[in-house]
Amino acid sequence: MVHRSVETASREDLREIQTERLRETVRNAYENVPFYRDALDDAGVSPADVEDVDDVRKLPFTTKEDFRDEYPTGLFAVEMDDVVRIHASSGTTGKPKIVGYTQADLDVWTDAVARCLVAAGIGSEDVVQNAYGYGLFTGGLGLHQGIEEIGATVIPTGGGGTQRQVEMLADLQSDAIACTPSYALYLAETAAEMGVDVRELPVRAVLFGAEPCTEPMREEIEERLGVTGIDLYGLSEIVGPGVSIECLEQDGLHVWEDRFYPEVVDPATGDPVEEGEEGELVLTTLSKQAVPVLRYRTGDLTTLNYETCDCGRTAVRMDNVTGRTDDLLIVRGVNLYPSEIESVVLEFDDVAPYYRIDLRREDELDTLELTVELEEGFDGSVADVRERILTRLSNVLSFTPDDLTLVEAGSIARTEVGKVQRVYDHR
Numbered sequence: 020m021v022h023r024s025v026e027t028a029s030r031e032d033l034r035e036i037q038t039e040r041l042r043e044t045v046r047n048a049y050e051n052v053p054f055y056r057d058a059l060d061d062a063g064v065s066p067a068d069v070e071d072v073d074d075v076r077k078l079p080f081t082t083k084e085d086f087r088d089e090y091p092t093g094l095f096a097v098e099m100d101d102v103v104r105i106h107a108s109s110g111t112t113g114k115p116k117i118v119g120y121t122q123a124d125l126d127v128w129t130d131a132v133a134r135c136l137v138a139a140g141i142g143s144e145d146v147v148q149n150a151y152g153y154g155l156f157t158g159g160l161g162l163h164q165g166i167e168e169i170g171a172t173v174i175p176t177g178g179g180g181t182q183r184q185v186e187m188l189a190d191l192q193s194d195a196i197a198c199t200p201s202y203a204l205y206l207a208e209t210a211a212e213m214g215v216d217v218r219e220l221p222v223r224a225v226l227f228g229a230e231p232c233t234e235p236m237r238e239e240i241e242e243r244l245g246v247t248g249i250d251l252y253g254l255s256e257i258v259g260p261g262v263s264i265e266c267l268e269q270d271g272l273h274v275w276e277d278r279f280y281p282e283v284v285d286p287a288t289g290d291p292v293e294e295g296e297e298g299e300l301v302l303t304t305l306s307k308q309a310v311p312v313l314r315y316r317t318g319d320l321t322t323l324n325y326e327t328c329d330c331g332r333t334a335v336r337m338d339n340v341t342g343r344t345d346d347l348l349i350v351r352g353v354n355l356y357p358s359e360i361e362s363v364v365l366e367f368d369d370v371a372p373y374y375r376i377d378l379r380r381e382d383e384l385d386t387l388e389l390t391v392e393l394e395e396g397f398d399g400s401v402a403d404v405r406e407r408i409l410t411r412l413s414n415v416l417s418f419t420p421d422d423l424t425l426v427e428a429g430s431i432a433r434t435e436v437g438k439v440q441r442v443y444d445h446r
């Protein structure tokens with residue numbers, strides 16, 4: 020089932036919609052945002068040069084630094100009078116990125132989330148517990164408005180208060196829960212401590228997002244909660260959650276291309292990569308009024324697949340995002356992503372899905388210490404598990420951490436609110 024017919028539109032029809040909306044977006048940006056007017060003038064491109072959606076490639080990129088430099092409202096194309104809501108993404112350093120929405124923008128976003136929910140098999144008869152944080156973070160309110168839009172029941176628990184979340188899940192017989200992947204695991208763990216087995220509750224789906232989740236991590240979630248794990252993607256600069264989601268085929272995330280135009284580029288050169296090749300996701304909003312965004316460098320690594328999905332949707336699918344351009348670790352000449360380490364470590368039945376990576380600099384050399392938690396009740400040989408993990412890391416990634424410590428179940432700090440941190444850079 021689809022929420023909107025455009026989800027199964029022919030590629031030609033879709034292109035027409037994209038072309039018309041791109042032209043309007045560029046015009047809006049040029050006429051109303053001095054930053055874009057300067058950037059387009061510098062690139063020698065005028066709105067009239069955008070005749071076709073492929074002309075998006077003529078446009079300059081927008082970066083997260085541009086959002087920071089234009090703090091707070093330099094990228095707004097409308098007066099505050101027309102803005103009905105503000106969200107912000109904090110990040111770890113510098114000023115937050117502020118995004119405003121007109122009522123029409125909120126409607127577009129709500130519709131995008133509604134499409135996501137339907138793609139995830141959620142309908143008006145379902146109860147959805149929304150455990151994403153409410154507030155400036157887009158997760159809580161973003162999911163909330165979409166859940167109401169499809170006529171389902173939303174339980175706005177927000178982040179944290181995990182024991183109460185477990186009680187609600189059981190007492191209100193929720194059909195689905197929306198939360199980060201790390202929180203889904205924490206919820207299952209807390210439930211177990213309370214004597215509740217989430218697998219025996221009616222909850223059938225977790226809409227996880229806001230953080231990377233490798234396949235082995237998804238399997239852990241599906242197994243520990245007895246659910247289907249559906250990956251939901253989005254970012255504040257574009258709209259929040261709802262840019263793309265997996266359908267029940269779980270084979271890539273459908274991007275709502277009539278609203279958000281995706282490209283994948285080589286992160287080093289900015290040139291488009293071949294279809295199916297991995298690169299950095301670049302997004303252009305096609306309907307936003309308050310903060311139109313041209314070719315935003317998301318930093319997220321993915322691929323695009325234009326084949327029609329078995330679910331019938333023609334909307335392009337992006338691969339699950341498990342790495343960002345800026346989380347590449349370079350340790351003594353070896354390049355690796357934290358997700359690659361996660362995938363290897365979680366292959367082992369004896370370890371729990373909790374780990375941390377500590378980077379230090381000793382005598383001018385970078386060192387990486389990996390700490391991994393053992394499964395609850397583990398009573399085997401720690402030395403043996405350690406040796407097997409080291410061998411596997413070396414075989415798969417040609418990498419050996421300077422230190423690998425296996426710790427007891429429950430030793431690694433859990434994240435109850437916000438996004439999980441697994442890499443600690445002390446350099």
Ligand code: DLL
Nearest residue numbers: 108158228229230231251252253254255259260340
């Ligand atoms: O995390 C929006 C969101 C809320 C998405 C709830 C899904 C669910 P930001 O805080 O601006 O917005 O962070 C955006 O988080 O560029 C990715 O690096 C990462 N991210 C978001 N969703 C996923 C995902 C929200 N499904 C940044 N898989 C993005 C991997 C994700 N990374």
